[in-house]
Each structure stands twice: as structure tokens, then as C-alpha cells.
Amino acid sequence: MDDILFLVTLPNENTDDDTMGLFNTSKVDAIIGLKPIPVDILKKNLANISTAMLNVLEDIKQVGRFKLKEVTLEVEVSAEGGVSLIGTANLGGKGAISLKFTE
Numbered sequence: 632m633d634d635i636l637f638l639v640t641l642p643n644e645n646t647d648d649d650t651m652g653l654f655n656t657s658k659v660d661a662i663i664g665l666k667p668i669p670v671d672i673l674k675k676n677l678a679n680i681s682t683a684m685l686n687v688l689e690d691i692k693q694v695g696r697f698k699l700k701e702v703t704l705e706v707e708v709s710a711e712g713g714v715s716l717i718g719t720a721n722l723g724g725k726g727a728i729s730l731k732f733t734e
Contacts, residue, residue: 634667639710641666672712680706680714681730704730 641662684704692699705717705727717727 633670635670635673636665637668637708637710638663639666639708641710666710668708668712673708673714676712676714677706677728677730680704680716681732684716685732698734700734702732704732706730 641664681704685702688699688702706714707717707727708714
């Protein structure tokens with residue numbers, strides 16, 4: 632099975648916080664490291680989140696006289712290969728994955 636290396640925040644052994652991901656920098660002593668993520672897991676999780684969001688957006692193809700032509704999703708990959716949508720985070724050019732869908 633192939634892996635892709637991701638730069639992620641690794642769990643800190645001294646805390647009970649199990650949150651892991653690229654943008655978990657709330658802790659000053661966060662440990663950043665490369666983590667191999669299996670391609671099959673990443674592929675499955677990206678497909679799941681993309682399908683779910685496109686189902687949510689299915690009914691808003693048109694609003695008034697305006698058509699929805701493009702949707703961009705920003706996602707974060709966790710140390711286990713989980714994929715999360717990035718909500719109101721100010722990314723500032725950090726390494727999120729952008730998924731762009733057009734009609």
C-alpha cells in the first residue's frame with residue numbers, strides 16, 4: 632500500500648488531548664512531524680467528505696438569477712488520515728488541501 636507523507640501536529644505524550652492535525656497549534660510545545668498516511672485511507676476519506684458536501688449543495692444550484700458554478704472546499708488531514716472541513720480558520724497560506732468542483 633502506498634503512503635503520502637503529511638506534515639501534522641503529533642500527539643503530545645504529556646497531555647490527554649488527542650487532537651491531531653496540521654493546524655492544531657494551540658499548544659506552544661506542539662510537536663510537528665512527518666506522518667505517512669495510507670493512500671487508500673486518504674482516498675476514502677476525501678471521497679466521503681466531498682460526496683457529503685456536494686449532497687448538501689445539490690439543492691442550491693441556483694439562487695435567484697445566479698447560478699452556482701464553482702465550489703471550493705478547504706480540508707485538513709489528521710495524523711490518522713482523517714479529513715476535516717476547515718471552517719472559519721484563518722489559514723494564511725498554510726498547507727490545506729483545496730478541492731475545487733465546477734459544473
